[in-house]
Amino acid sequence: MQQAESYKSVETRIQAAIEVLRKRDVVNIAATAREFNLPEQRLRARWNGRLAKSDLPGPNKRLTEAQELAVCMYLDRLDAIGAQARMKMVTSFVGEHWTQRFLDRHPEYYVVKANTMDIDRKLAHDPPPTPPTTPPPPDAPEVPLTIRSLKRQFHSVYNEVCHLEGMTPSLKRRLKTALNGGLVQAHAGAEAAAEIKATQEAEAQANQAHEKHWSVRAGLTNAETVLEHRRRRFAARLAATPANNPAGNRLRNAAIKPACKDQQTMVKSASALLRFVSRNAFGENEPEPEPQPTTLMSKLANTIPRRPAIFEPTRPTLRHPTGRVLIDEDEAPAALVAVFHECPTENHLAVYSDGSRLEDGHCGFGAVARTSATMQDWCRTSGYVGDNKEAYDAELFGIAAGLEMASRSAHVRSRLRQQTPPEHAWHRGNGYYRTFARPKPICDNSDGSPNIVIT
DNA sequence: ACATATATTGCCGGGTCGAC
DNA sequence: GTCGACCCGGCAATATATGT
Numbered sequence: 107m108q109q110a111e112s113y114k115s116v117e118t119r120i121q122a123a124i125e126v127l128r129k130r131d132v133v134n135i136a137a138t139a140r141e142f143n144l145p146e147q148r149l150r151a152r153w154n155g156r157l158a159k160s161d162l163p164g165p166n167k168r169l170t171e172a173q174e175l176a177v178c179m180y181l182d183r184l185d186a187i188g189a190q191a192r193m194k195m196v197t198s199f200v201g202e203h204w205t206q207r208f209l210d211r212h213p214e215y216y217v218v219k220a221n222t223m224d225i226d227r228k229l230a231h232d233p234p235p236t237p238p239t240t241p242p243p244p245d246a247p248e249v250p251l252t253i254r255s256l257k258r259q260f261h262s263v264y265n266e267v268c269h270l271e272g273m274t275p276s277l278k279r280r281l282k283t284a285l286n287g288g289l290v291q292a293h294a295g296a297e298a299a300a301e302i303k304a305t306q307e308a309e310a311q312a313n314q315a316h317e318k319h320w321s322v323r324a325g326l327t328n329a330e331t332v333l334e335h336r337r338r339r340f341a342a343r344l345a346a347t348p349a350n351n352p353a354g355n356r357l358r359n360a361a362i363k364p365a366c367k368d369q370q371t372m373v374k375s376a377s378a379l380l381r382f383v384s385r386n387a388f389g390e391n392e393p394e395p396e397p398q399p400t401t402l403m404s405k406l407a408n409t410i411p412r413r414p415a416i417f418e419p420t421r422p423t424l425r426h427p428t429g430r431v432l433i434d435e436d437e438a439p440a441a442l443v444a445v446f447h448e449c450p451t452e453n454h455l456a457v458y459s460d461g462s463r464l465e466d467g468h469c470g471f472g473a474v475a476r477t478s479a480t481m482q483d484w485c486r487t488s489g490y491v492g493d494n495k496e497a498y499d500a501e502l503f504g505i506a507a508g509l510e511m512a513s514r515s516a517h518v519r520s521r522l523r524q525q526t527p528p529e530h531a532w533h534r535g536n537g538y539y540r541t542f543a544r545p546k547p548i549c550d551n552s553d554g555s556p557n558i559v560i561t
Numbered sequence: 562a563c564a565t566a567t568a569t570t571g572c573c574g575g576g577t578c579g580a581c
Numbered sequence: 582g583t584c585g586a587c588c589c590g591g592c593a594a595t596a597t598a599t600g601t
Contacts, residue, residue, distance in 0.1 A: 562601105
């Protein structure tokens with residue numbers, strides 16, 4: 107019984123036959139197939155460019171060729187700016203085993219072990235929980251709270267012990283030395299405790315003043331913060347004002363007035379109040395800032411749970427953007443957009459943003475946008491969002507600030523006017539937002555609406 | 562490691578065209 | 582008319598990627 111020839115050996119003869127055909131002036135495939143004992147149709151198909159099974163790219167690929175190219179370009183770009191992609195970034199989007207198989211297909215990419223994160227930086231992101239205060243055990247001896255009571259008890263003990271039978275002068279001296287030493291130590295400890303308490307109080311006062319200063323300089327995005335400042339000031343001034351003082355009566359009348367009807371009014375009135383305080387109470391003489399509208403930033407601040415935000419614009423110094431936002435006005439596939447974004451056209455708006463939490467606990471962000479695709483014309487913004495936010499929030503603030511900044515650019519508005527206005531485009535667009543820490547799809551793009559790729 | 566999905570190859574039968 | 586080269590449609594086999 108004749109055994110079926112292996113696919114590999116036939117493939118070897120096909121390669122040899124094709125080599126022979128290439129060298130001949132007159133191509134006769136049927137004759138060559140007979141010569142090499144090959145199926146004529148198969149040799150003809152291979153001669154016309156059909157791939158062998160072993161050379162197939164694979165029929166069931168998760169990403170298209172363009173999408174996989176976009177991944178490669180993204181990795182190259184990260185490498186070019188000195189950043190590193192993490193396995194989890196890719197697996198969360200594509201699949202558990204896809205990344206490893208991607209690395210097998212592309213030996214130019216490989217995994218290296220990252221350096222250990224500095225402990226201070228880690229703690230800045232994840233502050234350790236406050237250790238629970240353990241109450242003293244119920245059978246613990248009662249400790250005298252003051253130096254005076256301690257001294258009294260020492261004298262009482264010494265007098266009682268001195269009258270005991272068999273007490274020697276030597277033992278009396280040693281006992282007195284021990285008791286006096288204990289008193290000295292207790293006194294020193296009490297002084298140190300008082301000093302620590304005074305220092306903590308001074309720091310708390312300084313922080314409170316710093317927080318006020320931020321609010322005054324920044325303009326405000328959240329009414330709750332302003333109202334809290336306002337309540338504190340009213341309470342302090344009312345307490346310091348005599349009951350029959352006309353100014354005190356005016357303050358009391360103001361305090362019992364109903365609250366502002368809507369948040370925008372509250373922001374305006376509170377901002378006006380703080381400007382007044384800035385000029386009169388703190389002796390500052392700053393020019394009046396532009397009235398702060400209810401912006402995307404303030405809306406964003408209100409959507410993020412936890413304490414209210416304090417937003418302080420800063421002078422941006424970012425030169426090399428580390429993230430990007432792409433708004434595609436065309437109804438192109440996301441894959442094409444992802445490949446395309448490296449060179450946005452006049453119909454695209456690219457916003458590069460980044461947010462981070464600093465070691466001192468404060469969160470900040472930066473964003474730049476190219477107002478013209480053809481000219482090197484950039485606008486930029488940055489700011490702090492207070493110490494009550496996470497790095498993730500700062501990323502979002504960076505994106506929002508970048509989009510808002512771009513929407514105010516006359517150049518951007520004019521060149522995108524024929525398309526969808528940007529403030530509408532990014533509200534109805536689809537997108538993914540990334541950070542190194544938390545890549546997450548925020549909606550699918552099955553309805554064919556424009557894409558926002560935020561990476 | 563195994564099961565599944567799927568695009569492509571490999572093969573077969575049949576048809577067309579040109580040279581002899 | 583015969584023969585060889587080439588082409589086409591349909592079906593089974595298969596290699597690869599992916600999911601479990």
